[in-house]
Amino acid sequence: xxxxxxxxxxxxxxxxxxxxxxxxxxxxxxxxxxxxxxxxxxxxxxxxxxxxxxxxxxxxxxxxxxxxxxxxxxxxxxxxxxxxxxxxxxxxxxxxxxxxxxxxxxxxxxxxxxxxxxxxxxxxxxxxxxxxxxxxxxxxxxxxxxxxxxxxxxxxxxxxxxxxxxxxxxxxxxxxxxxxxxxxxxxxxxxxxxxxxxxxxxxxxxxxxxxxxxxxxxxxxxxxxxxxxxxxxxxxxxxxxxxxxxxxxxxxxxxxxxxxxxxxxxxxxxxxxxxxxxxxxxxxxxxxxxxxxxxxxxxxxxxxxxxxxxxxxxxxxxxxxxxxxxxxxxxxxxxxxxxxxxxxxxxx
Amino acid sequence: xxxxxxxxxxxxxxxxxxxxxxxxxxxxxxxxxxxxxxxxxxxxxxxxxxxxxxxxxxxxxxxxxxxxxxxxxxxxxxxxxxxxxxxxxxxxxxxxxxxxxxxxxxxxxxxxxxxxxxxxxxxxxxxxxxxxxxxxxxxxxxxxxxxxxxxxxxxxxxxxxxxxxxxxxxxxxxxxxxxxxxxxxxxxxxxxxxxxxxxxxxxxxxxxxxxxxxxxxxxxxxxxxxxxxxxxxxxxxxxxxxxxxxxxxxxxxxxxxxxxxxxxxxxxxxxxxxxxxxxxxxxxxxxxxxxxxxxxxxxxxxxxx
Ligand SMILES: Nc1ncnc2c1ncn2[C@@H]1O[C@H](COP(=O)(O)OP(=O)(O)OP(=O)(O)O)[C@@H](O)[C@H]1O
Ligand SMILES: [Mg+2]
Numbered sequence: 001x002x003x004x005x006x007x008x009x010x011x012x013x014x015x016x017x018x019x020x021x022x023x024x025x026x027x028x029x030x031x032x033x034x035x036x037x038x039x040x041x042x043x044x045x046x047x048x049x050x051x052x053x054x055x056x057x058x059x060x061x062x063x064x065x066x067x068x069x070x071x072x073x074x075x076x077x078x079x080x081x082x083x084x085x086x087x088x089x090x091x092x093x094x095x096x097x098x099x100x101x102x103x104x105x106x107x108x109x110x111x112x113x114x115x116x117x118x119x120x121x122x123x124x125x126x127x128x129x130x131x132x133x134x135x136x137x138x139x140x141x142x143x144x145x146x147x148x149x150x151x152x153x154x155x156x157x158x159x160x161x162x163x164x165x166x167x168x169x170x171x172x173x174x175x176x177x178x179x180x181x182x183x184x185x186x187x188x189x190x191x192x193x194x195x196x197x198x199x200x201x202x203x204x205x206x207x208x209x210x211x212x213x214x215x216x217x218x219x220x221x222x223x224x225x226x227x228x229x230x231x232x233x234x235x236x237x238x239x240x241x242x243x244x245x246x247x248x249x250x251x252x253x254x255x256x257x258x259x260x261x262x263x264x265x266x267x268x269x270x271x272x273x274x275x276x277x278x279x280x281x282x283x284x285x286x287x288x289x290x291x292x293x294x295x296x297x298x299x300x301x302x303x304x305x306x307x308x309x310x311x312x313x314x315x316x317x318x319x320x321x322x323x324x325x326x327x328x329x330x331x332x333x334x335x336x337x338x339x340x341x342x343x344x345x346x347x348x
Numbered sequence: 349x350x351x352x353x354x355x356x357x358x359x360x361x362x363x364x365x366x367x368x369x370x371x372x373x374x375x376x377x378x379x380x381x382x383x384x385x386x387x388x389x390x391x392x393x394x395x396x397x398x399x400x401x402x403x404x405x406x407x408x409x410x411x412x413x414x415x416x417x418x419x420x421x422x423x424x425x426x427x428x429x430x431x432x433x434x435x436x437x438x439x440x441x442x443x444x445x446x447x448x449x450x451x452x453x454x455x456x457x458x459x460x461x462x463x464x465x466x467x468x469x470x471x472x473x474x475x476x477x478x479x480x481x482x483x484x485x486x487x488x489x490x491x492x493x494x495x496x497x498x499x500x501x502x503x504x505x506x507x508x509x510x511x512x513x514x515x516x517x518x519x520x521x522x523x524x525x526x527x528x529x530x531x532x533x534x535x536x537x538x539x540x541x542x543x544x545x546x547x548x549x550x551x552x553x554x555x556x557x558x559x560x561x562x563x564x565x566x567x568x569x570x571x572x573x574x575x576x577x578x579x580x581x582x583x584x585x586x587x588x589x590x591x592x593x594x595x596x597x598x599x600x601x602x603x604x605x606x607x608x609x610x611x612x613x614x615x616x617x618x619x620x621x622x623x624x625x626x627x628x629x630x631x632x633x634x635x636x637x638x639x640x641x642x643x644x645x646x647x648x649x650x651x652x653x
Contacts, residue, residue, distance in 0.1 A: 055557055057553065057556060057557060082561075083561075086559045086560070086561055087559065088559070089556070089557055089558065089559040090557055090558035090559035090560075091559055094557065094558075095554075095557045097550060097553065097554055097557075099550060102549065102550040102551065103550040103551055103553070103554045104551055104554070105551040105554075105555070105569050105573065106551070106573070106647075106648070106649060107569075107572045107573055107576070107646065107647060107648060108568075108569065108572075116555075116558055116560070116568075117558040117559060120558065120559055120560060120564075121559060152648040152649070154648070154649045165554070168554070168558065172559075
């Protein structure tokens with residue numbers, strides 16, 4: 001496997017009248033070719049800001065601090081000029097937006113909207129770009145595409161529009177595809193179709209996907225690896241199985257417990273009590289401590305470093321320190337751990 | 349499309365009929381008479397009234413007017429004796445319409461550019477300066493601007509002629525500018541607020557994510573979308589401009605229709621009042637029809653039915 005993107009020590013602040021909102025506080029992760037990395041976390045945890053930063057699309061009041069690095073093909077994207085960013089956007093890194101009802105231009109033919117990035121990045125003529133757009137429309141499963149290439153967005157359903165948005169993102173065959181809650185605005189059956197489409201496309205193109213969601217339910221079928229974000233930080237990351245069946249961070253436990261499942265079940269749904277901290281004044285120590293029933297005294301003093309669980313699995317919680325008392329997680333998590341032990345037993 | 353337009357034209361004729369009727373009866377309740385020269389003897393007055401059919405009952409006058417109007421005869425002016433209203437308007441309307449059309453084109457184009465520039469530079473110096481300019485343009489009456497233009501360009505720098513009509517194009521420049529300022533300012537403000545909204549829309553974000561430059565985004569996506577609501581503004585604006593401006597026509601001694609309409613009211617020149625009202629109403633409705641058609645052309649979501 002080869003690495004296509006490496007994010008190191010990313011810090012993003014927003015200057016507001018109330019002060020600096022510390023939206024991203026030291027985020028690091030890497031992305032391999034052909035893999036899907038899911039970023040999960042509650043609303044406001046910084047998922048969208050992280051990915052907008054990768055596209056150079058942050059709001060004007062954003063401030064990215066000096067030491068941050070976004071390494072893509074040997075260069076730090078943060079050093080790019082606007083004109084250089086334009087060569088990356090939609091070409092090497094593309095994005096699928098959340099709401100297909102509002103993300104297409106209502107006054108432009110859909111075929112043209114798909115052709116646009118091709119004319120821009122591959123310098124295709126209008127005819128050639130439209131021809132390619134037709135192929136892309138067929139590729140994303142738009143029925144009778146040739147008849148609909150001159151349609152306008154209002155003539156299409158949400159699911160079809162999201163396929164068009166995906167076709168736009170795929171047009172220039174990007175190495176990284178960012179999907180920020182691509183199915184939240186769609187109903188459940190359409191959701192499943194769109195997710196399957198993304199999976200199928202990935203198999204053909206081998207692009208890397210960053211998949212953002214606050215719905216852990218869709219992560220299981222989609223992702224290879226998961227990063228859990230809380231209050232502008234990644235608090236735990238690992239493979240899908242590691243996060244689902246061997247979670248270590250109490251915040252991850254909370255997320256898993258608040259997710260409806262059919263398999264490892266008992267105990268019912270539980271939302272995480274409390275609210276995320278104010279990012280104008282992030283708390284000292286572990287930002288999750290105030291909502292964490294397993295919090296230790298040190299959590300309020302000092303920020304936990306990442307503890308290694310396996311080669312691929314890390315979690316930032318003092319519970320993993322060897323001096324920490326052994327705690328018993330909630331029963332559903334115990335069940336998940338039991339399942340994990342079974343999996344491991346089978347492997348051995 | 350053809351069906352839609354014929355339907356709208358029918359509606360236009362019906363509305364026109366209502367306007368004619370309302371105006372006709374409203375004129376009857378205006379105090380005074382058209383013939384108020386103190387030298388006129390009662391005999392002469394009676395004769396005049398008879399000649400113009402004013403001795404008949406109102407409903408008969410009304411029916412006569414309608415019947416004549418249908419054949420294209422809008423009567424003879426009381427003020428300018430022996431001049432038919434059709435001729436008066438026919439001579440003067442094209443002058444006002446040309447001036448108005450020039451001002452409309454200049455004003456709207458300037459407004460589009462300034463509005464877009466303002467929106468793209470939201471809250472910085474350029475936006476602030478354009479904001480001040482457009483506020484001035486809206487609040488300073490066009491005749492004051494006209495006088496300033498006459499002073500600067502006509503006398504101080506002597507670049508353009510300051511009055512007259514029909515001899516050269518340069519005569520039209522100053523009145524066009526004076527008349528264009530207010531529509532330019534109104535369009536600037538409107539385009540600015542529309543474009544700010546469009547520029548923060550999801551589809552503009554997506555266009556950015558495609559790798560388009562700001563300029564490409566404005567030209568390919570933002571203009572078209574901000575234009576749609578602007579069109580509804582331009583219809584009435586056009587009707588207003590094409591039917592002449594009294595003050596500007598006075599300042600620049602332009603033989604337009606605006607002046608005539610205003611003098612026709614105190615002198616109770618009924619046929620001229622009626623004629624110009626019809627022209628105004630028709631112009632407004634035709635302009636709105638045109639902008640509706642244009643809106644349907646620009647906005648695929650709008651269907652003409
Ligand atoms: N332009 C901005 N100015 C100030 N604060 C901002 C700005 N953009 C984002 N933020 C703040 O940054 C934090 C992270 O926001 P972000 O949009 O990344 O959340 P998210 O994880 O994507 O949430 P959601 O699930 O609701 O989409 C939030 O606290 C948000 O209020
Ligand atoms: Mg978000």
